[in-house]
Amino acid sequence: MMSIEPVLFYIFSTILVIAAAAVVTVRNPVYAALCLVLAFFTCAAIWLMLEAEFLALVLILVYVGAVMVLFLFVIMMLDINLARSKEGFIKYLPAGGFVALLIFIEMCIVLGPENFGIEVTGEPLKHAADYSNTKELGVTLYTQYVYPFEIAGALLLLAIVAAIALTMRKRPDSKYQDPAMQVAVRREDRVRIVKMATEKKQ
Amino acid sequence: MIELLLSIWNLVPEALQILLIIILKVVVIAVPIMLAVAYITLAERKVIGYIQVRIGPNRVGPRGLLQPIADGLKLVLKEIIIPTNANRFLFVIAPLLALAPALACWAVIPFADGWVLADIDAGLLYVLALSSMGVYGLIIAGWASNSKYAFLGAMRSAAQMVSYEIAMGFALVGVLMAAGSMNLSAIVESQSGSFIHWFWLPLFPLFLVYFIAGLAETNRAPFDVAEGESEIVAGFHVEYSGMAFALFFLAEYANMILISILTVIMFMGGWLSPFQGIPGLEALFSFVPGIVWILAKTCFLLLLFLWFRATFPRYRYDQVMRLGWKVFIPITILWILVIGVGVMAEIGPWFD
Numbered sequence: 001m002m003s004i005e006p007v008l009f010y011i012f013s014t015i016l017v018i019a020a021a022a023v024v025t026v027r028n029p030v031y032a033a034l035c036l037v038l039a040f041f042t043c044a045a046i047w048l049m050l051e052a053e054f055l056a057l058v059l060i061l062v063y064v065g066a067v068m069v070l071f072l073f074v075i076m077m078l079d080i081n082l083a084r085s086k087e088g089f090i091k092y093l094p095a096g097g098f099v100a101l102l103i104f105i106e107m108c109i110v111l112g113p114e115n116f117g118i119e120v121t122g123e124p125l126k127h128a129a130d131y132s133n134t135k136e137l138g139v140t141l142y143t144q145y146v147y148p149f150e151i152a153g154a155l156l157l158l159a160i161v162a163a164i165a166l167t168m169r170k171r172p173d174s175k176y177q178d179p180a181m182q183v184a185v186r187r188e189d190r191v192r193i194v195k196m197a198t199e200k201k202q
Numbered sequence: 203m204i205e206l207l208l209s210i211w212n213l214v215p216e217a218l219q220i221l222l223i224i225i226l227k228v229v230v231i232a233v234p235i236m237l238a239v240a241y242i243t244l245a246e247r248k249v250i251g252y253i254q255v256r257i258g259p260n261r262v263g264p265r266g267l268l269q270p271i272a273d274g275l276k277l278v279l280k281e282i283i284i285p286t287n288a289n290r291f292l293f294v295i296a297p298l299l300a301l302a303p304a305l306a307c308w309a310v311i312p313f314a315d316g317w318v319l320a321d322i323d324a325g326l327l328y329v330l331a332l333s334s335m336g337v338y339g340l341i342i343a344g345w346a347s348n349s350k351y352a353f354l355g356a357m358r359s360a361a362q363m364v365s366y367e368i369a370m371g372f373a374l375v376g377v378l379m380a381a382g383s384m385n386l387s388a389i390v391e392s393q394s395g396s397f398i399h400w401f402w403l404p405l406f407p408l409f410l411v412y413f414i415a416g417l418a419e420t421n422r423a424p425f426d427v428a429e430g431e432s433e434i435v436a437g438f439h440v441e442y443s444g445m446a447f448a449l450f451f452l453a454e455y456a457n458m459i460l461i462s463i464l465t466v467i468m469f470m471g472g473w474l475s476p477f478q479g480i481p482g483l484e485a486l487f488s489f490v491p492g493i494v495w496i497l498a499k500t501c502f503l504l505l506l507f508l509w510f511r512a513t514f515p516r517y518r519y520d521q522v523m524r525l526g527w528k529v530f531i532p533i534t535i536l537w538i539l540v541i542g543v544g545v546m547a548e549i550g551p552w553f554d
Binding site (some may be wrong): 005031034039053054057058060061064065066069072073076078132134154177179 | 332357
């Protein structure tokens with residue numbers, strides 16, 4: 001009996017290729033972003049079939065759950081003028097086409113079957129049910145590659161701090177509230193009860 | 203009769219047999235969830251009613267017990283209105299995108315020892331990844347409605363859910379450090395021992411952060427700024443009607459149950475009996491199956507959801523953000539360090 005795995009692989013990879021092509025071809029940028037989400041999702045499904053469940057789930061968590069949400073957030077707030085963005089398409093076509101062709105050739109050279117064919121890499125190993133990809137990755141990252149890993153982490157932290165420091169500007173006219181002060185407020189600061197004699201009716 | 207059924211069953215090809223059994227399991231999980239969702243709406247109205255010294259719904263059926271059925275029927279029969287200039291495709295697909303992740307998460311939830319549909323090793327990560335998908339339903343609904351209020355609600359919910367997901371993720375990191383596994387069944391097993399062994403005690407700040415962040419993730423009061431009926435009429439679902447509207451509520455309530463049961467699994471010992479390790483009481487209550495304990499604990503947390511809604515006023519939007527980023531994330535990072543020290547020093551009875 002034929003295994004179900006190749007069938008699933010071809011279904012997922014077809015969806016992935018179509019979604020990836022749609023990202024750059026659909027006109028509506030919101031649709032393009034959603035196609036990218038679909039592409040990430042099917043990519044994660046293919047990684048799952050390669051027994052890389054940790055990477056697959058992290059791909060969904062980070063790119064689908066956080067990055068693309070923020071992308072959509074920004075895209076939806078833009079007023080996108082489709083007619084203007086298509087201006088000068090013919091003018092840029094030769095240069096753009098040349099770059100695309102160059103990248104295509106380069107990728108063919110690097111990713112061709114002579115480097116990544118089944119004879120070179122061998123058939124992916126099938127592991128037993130108790131094999132944990134997460135554990136395997138963790139052990140490799142924290143023993144063999146611990147310094148590169150930590151350096152990459154420090155660089156990312158630096159980039160976060162730098163991005164915030166570069167874009168943050170305190171506007172002198174904006175008003176802030178201090179919640180600690182709001183919580184610490186006492187009745188005596190706000191209300192003054194005045195005792196006064198009742199007035200007689202004239 | 204049974205032999206006849208068995209012989210028919212044996213004629214079915216093996217691959218199809220496995221598929222049928224899985225579908226049956228899915229139905230066995232999904233149908234009670236849907237029923238629970240329906241009856242939580244009734245429980246919510248009753249509980250809030252009693253808190254406010256009212257009776258709540260009591261007209262349909264005995265003591266109002268058929269009220270959810272009547273509500274469901276009404277919503278099914280109502281017309282789904284699609285606004286002019288709305289993006290039809292996305293408008294229709296958005297409620298489904300909200301509901302599907304909320305249901306898919308249930309695949310890895312263990313209801314008792316071994317009672318789980320998919321016993322995967324990365325269960326915790328799976329839950330986190332899928333629950334982060336739910337926000338798309340809200341954003342797309344808000345954008346596709348072509349309405350200012352819906353759009354504002356969508357923006358608010360996107361920002362809120364992304365912010366609280368970080369605190370939630372850190373809380374989960376603490377749990378997986380303490381349990382040493384991402385498999386939800388293994389997490390429950392590692393809390394075995396007694397009431398004191400459950401993770402609510404060593405991970406108390408994370409327990410609180412996780413549950414409160416769960417409130418914010420499900421857009422429940424006091425964090426329901428995405429809905430904000432007094433500010434932006436009803437937020438992202440203002441243009442929805444009929445069954446499309448109902449699907450958003452199904453998703454919200456299914457997420458509520460999910461957050462409650464996950465809190466129970468990670469911090470309150472899952473299906474373990476609270477009398478475990480107490481001489482006398484343990485033997486007395488040993489006849490109670492695990493699923494009763496897990497459901498009882500989940501019901502208690504669900505009651506908290508309803509109680510909060512009746513008790514707290516809505517947060518102001520900037521305060522929601524402050525709580526998530528400036529309070530919860532520092533607390534969780536600090537407590538992860540504490541757990542790290544605890545695990546290294548093998549402090550008992552949790553980390554030895």
